[in-house]
Amino acid sequence: MPRRHWANLTSASALAIMLSCAPVLAQTPPAQAPLAQAPLATDPATGVPLPETPQLKLLDTEKPAPAGQTATDRPSDSDIVTGTVKSGATLRGAASVDATAPVETETEPVTLDIPQVEVPALDPALVPASKSSEPAPAPAPAETAPVQAAPALPAPDKPVTASVTVAPPAAAPAAGPLEAIPSLVPPPEMPKVVVDVPPGLAFAADIAARANDGVAVRRLGERERGEILAAYQANENKPFWIDAKGWTAAGKRIVAQLEHAADDGLRPTDYALPVFELSDKAKLAEADVRLSALAVLYARDARGGRLDPRRLSKLITPTLYLPSATEVLSELAGAPDAGAVLAAYNPPHEQYRRLKAKLAELREHLDDTPLVRIPAGPPLKLGMRDERVPLVRARLGLGSSDDSVFDRSTSLALADFQKKAGLPANGILSERTLAALGKPATARGEEDIVAQMERWRWLPPDLGAKHIMVNVPEMRVRVIRDGQVIHEARAIIGKPDSATPIFSHKMDHVIVNPSWYVPPSILKKEFLPGLAADPDYAAKRGYVVTRTKGGGISVRQPPGERNALGWIKFMFPNEHAVYLHDTPNRRLFAGERRALSHGCVRVDDPFALADQVLGPEWTSERLKKLIGKGERRINLPQPLPIHLVYNTIVIGADGHITRFDDVYGFHRLVRQALEQQG
Incomplete structure (x- = not known):
């Protein structure tokens, strides 16, 4: 290359270096002059002013380095300088610091002017992130750690003062993970979380576990038990009649009605109420199911479900209107007065209400008839002699007598007693009549009233x-x-x-x-024997005999x-x-x-x-x-x-009892069936 070209190139390079250093030299005042404000830098590409960079300023409280101290007399890089960092309005420029001056080793505070960082207002809807429990990585050594330039922020209205203490090398702890810095902004108050648990859901598990035991009630059919279990499942196994305090208002009304079952001629022992402790949630759950089962049993008994009339006689064939368990629980659960609804399953008829009132009246008065124990023995009929006759007369209220003849007056009095007791009024002292004589008149009257009430069901x-x-x-x-x-x-x-x-x-x-078409029973008993003896038997009496398709005969009048x-x-x-x-x-x-x-x-x-x-x-x-x-x-x-x-027993409007003969013994069958059931 020609020497002239080298000279021109060298001159141009030197000129460029001088031009680039000129702004710095122009902005750097003498060491003794006060620090001047540097103009804002501009991005050469876009022409936009760059953010102002904070400058470090040593306050006047710092002592100057002693004269004549050389760089070799300054403390080594390993020495630690302690001081206090304070905020200031301005920073000293880098050119104002003498790089050859010795560094003070005294422990006087060093004040730094740090601009306040403006923190935007906290959004109340934001929740601060939780502190990380993992340790932060250890900082890299000073000579190798990269320096990242933080973006400049606008200067705050008020300075922030921070105090930093640098310990001597001997007391410096080993390098370790940085501690998590707690948030300077308190977290907002969190709203209270309220979980709405449906009423009774706390008993669901216990009801599901004890439901089978709760429905195990005597005389309650499998169909009704299944319907009760299904009703609880449809209700998410929540209770109907209990809460954490025991019976609910509806449960108490049902319990009260069951306790007064005797008023309607029913047997209270059939509806024995469960016993439980409030602290035993499992027993409470079982008690709820048991009360449902007892209520269903009561409703069906009140409608006539205690006995099967067709089993008593093929001639007693009423149509019973027995409610299902689903019907009973539905009506009770939705009623304002569950006890009244349960009581309404008893007959609503006027004669039934009179019988109920008469039953209460009989129970209020004690029987004043003296009881006489009559020994067992053979049946006594009219005209027979027996040592028990005076006892029978005394029991019937005929007065004392030494005569041992079972005379007509004794037989008639006994027949009247049998009629009232629902026995065949034949005037014979049978075993059943003897057993009836051993009961108080009040007890016999109660049994008769209850049996009559049962037929009204x-x-x-x-x-x-x-x-x-x-x-x-x-x-x-x-x-x-x-x-x-x-x-x-x-x-x-x-x-x-x-x-x-x-x-x-x-x-x-x-x-x-x-x-009139002669029924089969009469045809078999009367006409067939008559026709066998005389072919004109039917014609002589005005009847017409015809042959049927099946080969039989039909007799019509x-x-x-x-x-x-x-x-x-x-x-x-x-x-x-x-x-x-x-x-x-x-x-x-x-x-x-x-x-x-x-x-x-x-x-x-x-x-x-x-x-x-x-x-x-x-x-x-x-x-x-x-x-x-x-x-x-x-x-x-x-x-x-x-x-x-x-x-057989009718109560008048004035309360008078009228009795009718038990011509077919149906009254006796009902009374005995109720006694055997008990």
């Missing part, structure tokens, strides 16, 4: 605004409308060996000039004055094939003992009854005009409920 809760009531033991037929008797007539009932059945149904039509059904019959088709009808033997109604039919109920003055059931369109006069003109069916305007009942 077999009737529908709603008898019908207008209905027919046939009381079989009383042998009377009544038409009742809105609780008032609008028609009453005597009746003839079935004989003891062909008893009138007990059930409820609906009468739907009437037949005038009916034919055509309409007429001698027809066994008379001129009219009232039909309510039923499994027993019985009905109400007229009779040609009307003189039989004058007798007191009228158990004479083959099972149907014969009605005195049937056309007056027809006036009540057929309405004004078909009067008795119009019906009588149809007599002898052939069989005619007339439908009722609407089906009429009819109830064939067995009431």
Whole structure:
């Protein structure tokens, strides 16, 4: 390269170096002059002023280095200088510091002017990050640690003063992890977390575990137990009747009703309440399920579920209206007064309420009849002699007697006692009569009332605004409308060996000039033996014999004055094939003992009854005009409920008790069944 070109290049390089150093030299005052404010630097690329860099300034309190001290007399880099860092308004420029001056080794404070860092206002919605429990990495050595330039922030309005103490080398601890710096800004107050637990959910696990034990109640069927368990599952196994304090208000009302079960002729021991401690949550849970099971059992018993009437006799076939467990729990859980709802499962009928009042009256008065223990022995009949006769007379209130003859007065008194006790009134001192004599009169009366109340449970809760009531033991037929008797007539009932059945149904039509088809029982007992002895047996009596498709025979009595059904019959088709009808033997109604039919109920003055059931369109006069003109069916305007009942005890409005003969022994069967169940 030519020398001239080298010279030009060297001159240009020197000029560039001088130009680049000129601003620094121009801004650097002499060592003794005060520090001047440096102009802001500008980005050469964009022309935007760069942020001001904080400058370090040594305050005047720092002592100057002694004259003549050389660089070799200054403390080594390993020496530690302690001092106090303070904030100042300005910083000394780097050019004002003499690099050759010795560093002070005294422990006087060193003041640094550090600009305050402006911290933006804290957003209350922000939650400060939790402190890290992991140690921070150790800082790199001073000679190797890289220096990162922090972004400059605007100068604060007020300075921040910090004090830093640098320990001597001997006291300096070994390098270790940096400690976590606590937040200078207090964390905002956290809202309280409230967990809303559904009521009763705390018992869910215990109810699920103890539910099977809770429903294990005697006489409660498997179907009802399953329905109770299903009801709890549908309720998320939450309790119905308890809380942490014991029974709820609804539970207390149910408990109170169960405790008064005896008032309705029910047995309180059948509804023994569970015992528990409030501290035992498992027992509380089981008690809730047990109370549900007892409430279901009570409701079904109140509706007649204690006994199965068809097991007592095939002629007792009422339709029971037993509620399901689901129905009972649904009604009780949603009722304002669960106790009243449970009590309403008992019969609502007026006669039942009178029986209940009479039962309470009997229990209030003690029996003043002296009890006489009569020894067991053979049955005593009229005219027999026995040493027990004076004891029997004393028990019956006939007065003392030394005569040991079982005379007529004793037999009649005993028959009256048997009638009241629901026993066959035959005047014979049997084993059963002897057992009844050993009970107080109050106890016997209670048992009779309870057995009669039980039969009222077999009737529908709603008898019908207008209905027919046939009381079989009383042998009377009544038409009742809105609780008032609008028609009453005597009746003839079935004989003891062909008893009138007990059930409820609906009468739907009437037949005038009916034919009588001999029922199979009468055909077998009377007609077949008669036809075997005389082929004209049926014809001589006005009956028509026809062959059936199955090879049997059918015997029919055509309409007429001698027809066994008379001129009219009232039909309510039923499994027993019985009905109400007229009779040609009307003189039989004058007798007191009228158990004479083959099972149907014969009605005195049937056309007056027809006036009540057929309405004004078909009067008795119009019906009588149809007599002898052939069989005619007339439908009722609407089906009429009819109830064939067995009431041996009837309470009058004045509280007087009327008793009727237990002609079929049904009353005795009910009373014995209740006693055996207990």
